[in-house]
Amino acid sequence: MDTTHRELLRANGLVAGYGGQDVCGPLDLVVEPGQSLGIVGFNAAGKSTLLRTLVGYQEPVAGESVILGSFTDDSSFIYRKAVSVVFDEDAFFPSLSVEEHLQLIAGGHGMSQPQAAVEKELVFFDLEAARTAYPRRLSSGQRRRLLLAAALLRPSNLLVLDEPEQRLDPVMRAALAARLREVANTGTALLVVTHDPDFLASFADSVLLVSDGQISHVGVGEGAAAIARG
Amino acid sequence: MLAADPSEELANVPVDFDPWARNRVAEKSVRREDFWDRMGDAYISLLTAALVFAYAAGLALAFFDQMRGDPESGVVRFGLGVVPGASAASALVMLGMLGALALVSKLGPTAVDRAQGFWWLGLPVKRTGFLSRLLRQRLVSTFFFGAFLWLPIGYGSVLGGVVEGSALGVWLGAATLGLLFVMLSLLAAWAQTREAGGNFRAVLNLAMLAVLLAYLLDVLLRSTGTGNLAAFWALLPATLPALAQAGAWWVPVVLALLCLGGFAALAGQLQRIPSRELIARGAASEHAGAALALMDDKALGSAYDGAGAREGKREEAKRERTRVRGADSFARMLPAHWVRGPYTALVRAELLVLLRTGATWRGLLAGWGVPAAGVFAVQGGHPLVLAMLVLVGAVLAARAASKAAVQAANVPSLEAIIPLGRSGVRQTHALVAALLLVRWGIGLAAFLSWAVGADPAGTTVLLGLGLLTGFGLAAGAVRMAFRPALDWGSVMLMAAMGKATGPLIQHFTYGYEVMVVSAIALVAGLLLDPVPLGLLGLGVVVAVIAWSVGTSNTNRSNAHRALQSQRSRPILRDGP
Numbered sequence: 110m111d112t113t114h115r116e117l118l119r120a121n122g123l124v125a126g127y128g129g130q131d132v133c134g135p136l137d138l139v140v141e142p143g144q145s146l147g148i149v150g151f152n153a154a155g156k157s158t159l160l161r162t163l164v165g166y167q168e169p170v171a172g173e174s175v176i177l178g179s180f181t182d183d184s185s186f187i188y189r190k191a192v193s194v195v196f197d198e199d200a201f202f203p204s205l206s207v208e209e210h211l212q213l214i215a216g217g218h219g220m221s222q223p224q225a226a227v228e229k230e231l232v233f234f235d236l237e238a239a240r241t242a243y244p245r246r247l248s249s250g251q252r253r254r255l256l257l258a259a260a261l262l263r264p265s266n267l268l269v270l271d272e273p274e275q276r277l278d279p280v281m282r283a284a285l286a287a288r289l290r291e292v293a294n295t296g297t298a299l300l301v302v303t304h305d306p307d308f309l310a311s312f313a314d315s316v317l318l319v320s321d322g323q324i325s326h327v328g329v330g331e332g333a334a335a336i337a338r339g
Numbered sequence: 340m341l342a343a344d345p346s347e348e349l350a351n352v353p354v355d356f357d358p359w360a361r362n363r364v365a366e367k368s369v370r371r372e373d374f375w376d377r378m379g380d381a382y383i384s385l386l387t388a389a390l391v392f393a394y395a396a397g398l399a400l401a402f403f404d405q406m407r408g409d410p411e412s413g414v415v416r417f418g419l420g421v422v423p424g425a426s427a428a429s430a431l432v433m434l435g436m437l438g439a440l441a442l443v444s445k446l447g448p449t450a451v452d453r454a455q456g457f458w459w460l461g462l463p464v465k466r467t468g469f470l471s472r473l474l475r476q477r478l479v480s481t482f483f484f485g486a487f488l489w490l491p492i493g494y495g496s497v498l499g500g501v502v503e504g505s506a507l508g509v510w511l512g513a514a515t516l517g518l519l520f521v522m523l524s525l526l527a528a529w530a531q532t533r534e535a536g537g538n539f540r541a542v543l544n545l546a547m548l549a550v551l552l553a554y555l556l557d558v559l560l561r562s563t564g565t566g567n568l569a570a571f572w573a574l575l576p577a578t579l580p581a582l583a584q585a586g587a588w589w590v591p592v593v594l595a596l597l598c599l600g601g602f603a604a605l606a607g608q609l610q611r612i613p614s615r616e617l618i619a620r621g622a623a624s625e626h627a628g629a630a631l632a633l634m635d636d637k638a639l640g641s642a643y644d645g646a647g648a649r650e651g652k653r654e655e656a657k658r659e660r661t662r663v664r665g666a667d668s669f670a671r672m673l674p675a676h677w678v679r680g681p682y683t684a685l686v687r688a689e690l691l692v693l694l695r696t697g698a699t700w701r702g703l704l705a706g707w708g709v710p711a712a713g714v715f716a717v718q719g720g721h722p723l724v725l726a727m728l729v730l731v732g733a734v735l736a737a738r739a740a741s742k743a744a745v746q747a748a749n750v751p752s753l754e755a756i757i758p759l760g761r762s763g764v765r766q767t768h769a770l771v772a773a774l775l776l777v778r779w780g781i782g783l784a785a786f787l788s789w790a791v792g793a794d795p796a797g798t799t800v801l802l803g804l805g806l807l808t809g810f811g812l813a814a815g816a817v818r819m820a821f822r823p824a825l826d827w828g829s830v831m832l833m834a835a836m837g838k839a840t841g842p843l844i845q846h847f848t849y850g851y852e853v854m855v856v857s858a859i860a861l862v863a864g865l866l867l868d869p870v871p872l873g874l875l876g877l878g879v880v881v882a883v884i885a886w887s888v889g890t891s892n893t894n895r896s897n898a899h900r901a902l903q904s905q906r907s908r909p910i911l912r913d914g915p
Contacts, residue, residue, distance in 0.1 A: 183460070186353040187463070189352075190463035205366065217356045218462065219354035
């Protein structure tokens, strides 16, 4: 595999769907390092389906999706090293504390200074006071922040988030949007599904609008307006 | 974050890290606190296993004791029972093993729970270590489960004098069945590594169909005197436990070696199983595990039905977005313009649910198939066997017809949005189930009338009893669907005082007792010659009582009950 080329993700005529039935597409797309791509659309338009197909969690109905030249197989080590994904999960080990969950991610990615990275995310996501708490003691918003902390803690080339703003208060939403912008500036590409126009405008530099089975490339302003129209 | 050029960071994969070991270290302090809880759990598990074994072995012994004697002294026509008991048992065990394999395949055997799916599978580490540990745990559990299944059968058959054998032989048989289950699990795990779980389950379905067809062919060959499939049945692996029990000690030894070799060969390939497969099987396992822990057979059935089709159902749901709804043949059979009010709306909706559910059809067919298969076995005409098979068939059919009522019980809003009283809704649930079960009952009665050689008058009575049985079964199905939730706090308190068995049995037989009682008149009609006309009167009385009991259930749906249990203090009320 050639890991030096600039394309992190390429979609060629990609059609997302289930069991041979189209949901949306076709899509031609190239995502390069540092690019921030928002995905917007109405409920049931197929945004999450598209996202899952783009990152290889789901077979495309037609076309192909290529990550880092060839790897869309999540059983490959390099894929797991390079791609950080958070879908709408809410899964934790009941006997591991907040801090231990993050230590697991830092250790599993072989980070050179794992505890420092953990401390940074605990501070950023305002989880310091809850660092020794078990998941059952956390509020819904705190659990969401823990998942996001895990995604941002680890190194990655491509960060994929499905509606990360959900269950976050406005202050944390704004902080997360700024953080995503900062992450993109370091060279990590972003693929983010969102329903929040302000959030979208804060981090994205281009938008995919999914509507009536069609996917179109639009500007950030038009994407935000599409969300606002509902 | 990584550098824009990923080559440098990506060079350090896989990372040398063991998430399993990491979790164990982190969880150590928590685990130490739970030591005595774990000992208590182990004690309760052992006690439960011993009690179940004692009951099962007693029943098996009584059954085998009854079966001794003239095999031709049955109630079915002379010459119908042609398949020898050994062949029929081989077919039955083979079907059971294939069914177990389908279950294992739906629940894994290689699987991760939701937390492991998110926190472990995303790590760039070798998965072989923790996946092989997870698989090994399941294989050990599977072995004990299989071995435990054989023990009552083995002891019952030896002590009942049906087969020659010793206590050691019974344990060899148990080990053999346990090892067979392990081999089946390894086969299912191998299919996972090839991403062929769906195809594997399709092959299993075909294999089960093949066994049924082979049985049918054996019946035809033997009935016409043109041959038999005795050699085929003898070659099936289902005969191995009996072979080991008879003293062939090498059978479990060979199987154990095969299992060890299979596991060693498979462990290195576990890395190939995609995350989505591991997560999907884990979700199904968690669902089934929760149902088992709560001893909720309805939820267990849902876990089994939904597990294999989890991905398929999501795909189906997505496809539905682009499909014109109500355009299938069942919707055309029951057009919307027939609806004239809330009752007909509910009947139409529930009938559509039942007719579109594959498990309904499979259950009704199994309800016919079980007694029919027994009739053609040498000892199937034994009054005890025939009665048992008819009752098993009745319960299978009633469970199949209860699917809509079970869904209504699980989703309170379904009842809340229809402007009908609770009693009216229960009656409607039962009516819908009866529309299917009456047909099932008449069909079974017609076949069995022919099988027992009833005269025209007797046949008429039996057909009437089949119809009445359908109504009773429908009421039992609704009663089972709206079974009150078990108050575990109360049960534990009673267990400490030594009287928990009664409420527990009452809970788990809720609804089934009505099903069994409803089929009693039909069973009696099959065993009596000539069939007394008075049985129809008995059947009417039983059906009316069953309908009344089954549909007067005032228990509310699960969500309402959960709310009520939070507000009340049943432990104090039910305590000594």
